[in-house]
Amino acid sequence: MTATMLDGRARAREIRRELQARAREFTEQQGRAAHLALLAVGDDQSALLFGQQVTRVCQAVGVAYSVTRFAADVSEAAIRAQVAHLSNDPATDGVVVLLPLPQGVRQRMVTEVLTPAKDVDGLGPRNAGNLMLGFPSFVPGTAEAVMALLQETGIALRGKHAVIVGRSNVGGKPVALQLLRHDATITICHSRTVNLADITRTADILVVSVGRPAAITGAMVRPGAVVLDAGINPVPGGVVGDVHAASVREVAGWLSPVPGGLGPLTHLMVIRHTLFGPTP
Template identity: 45%
Template sequence: MSAISLSGKELAASLRARAKEAADALTAAGTPPRLAVVVATDDGSSLWYVRSIAKAAAKSGIVCDVVDLGADATVAEIRRALETLSADDTVHGVILQTPLPEGASAADLAGTIDPAKDVDGANPASLGRLAARLPAFAPATAEAVVALLDHHEVPLPGRHVVVVGRSTVVGVPAAHLLLARDATVSVCHSRTADLPGMTRRADVLVVAAGRAGLVTAGHVAPGTVVVDVGTNPAGDGGLVGDVAPEVSEVAGALTPVPGGVGPVTTALLLGHTVAAAAHLTQR
């Protein structure tokens, strides 16, 4: 029996509709929400993602400027662009797209983004506030994991959630968000001993390691809810997750790739941008 599909399309459509309604109201009041995405890469999958954000923003009444600095951009050029956008009163959300040129630190550069405009929760200050359970924008992909589980009515209090991956983009912030929902959380990574033994103990398994097919059927106990955050390029030009296809025969429920976490992430970014615009017009 195949796992139930935890699609993100219905939730994403609802979030986009809500963002558009709020964006239209702000525009009518004289403040069109504006998002800026700073890009310094020629990575194909990354550029595809940026195009998808811009397309979704346009449909939701949000102006989206892609600031393409080129793959050979210097750290100083990237920093200057982020500082300029943070100081621009007409810009309400700023995203620094990764990967970055060699020698550039995402955490260091993201620290120049005004936290009030840090709609993807990349500034270390935003991450610190998230850990302290203070108001801040969470990284959208991490928030999408919890939003998707909520949408499909997967209970979290008291459940054992295992997160595979410890990046500050997904794994660590997702763990904080899940802890805040009273889940018992274990975080695994590349140096975890006996990874399959750890993941088989999970009621809910969140896989965000960035390695195609890392989690196989042997990693999953029957009936486990599995959230696959992976978006790895496939040989046919499509995307595959971190979870192998065979897991669908063991898990109780599984997010598809594409069509699971991805569309919810983009929709949340739009919602964050609108919320930032509403807040910034009042400060």
């Protein structure tokens, strides 16, 4: 079997058109463009790259944006004050704190002062709690991107066994909760999981967010499974995912490539949330 590749770029183009139409409507209704505020602390390259991807799309679709930059040694109190200020600003519709934060800055202390209605990346405790409880919430981008690509397969999720490898708050956990919400049966694996391959081989849907190239090989995949790769691992000349694509594509029914799979969709989600509100 050779897997069908899930084209994140094509889906991203469709979503961008939706964003553009909604941004125009927002501007007409409110008499101003929607405004997304980004906060960057320090100079982590992946955080800054994500910020650039977001602002480029804002520009293209007609959403206003601002970027506040702090040096890595700024105090937690100063970051909290800025987040609180943006939260209270009626002309700001969404706020994204770019991650990772420098060591010594506690993410919890920062996200807890971000008003839930503007926490468009869904990283604060209220949105995470609402996601867990099955209430409307802002859902982190990777989980939204996973759902968008699964939709492309046309496969009904109800009753399917979804195995999620990785349990980070931005990756594995929200993916698992979204799939549970759609009636999949879920198993979450992590670095202490014993006999990982025995578990991944039982997956109808396998989502991998580990941060290690070739963490999943073809021998670990059930024939015909849908495999979604959230990994972004820099290598000389580009990036690779967490899945060993050459062997997995011979076994899986569907595979999201890296680059060009989940990546092009993830950063669109904070803009979508700013314009459309929480995921029901």
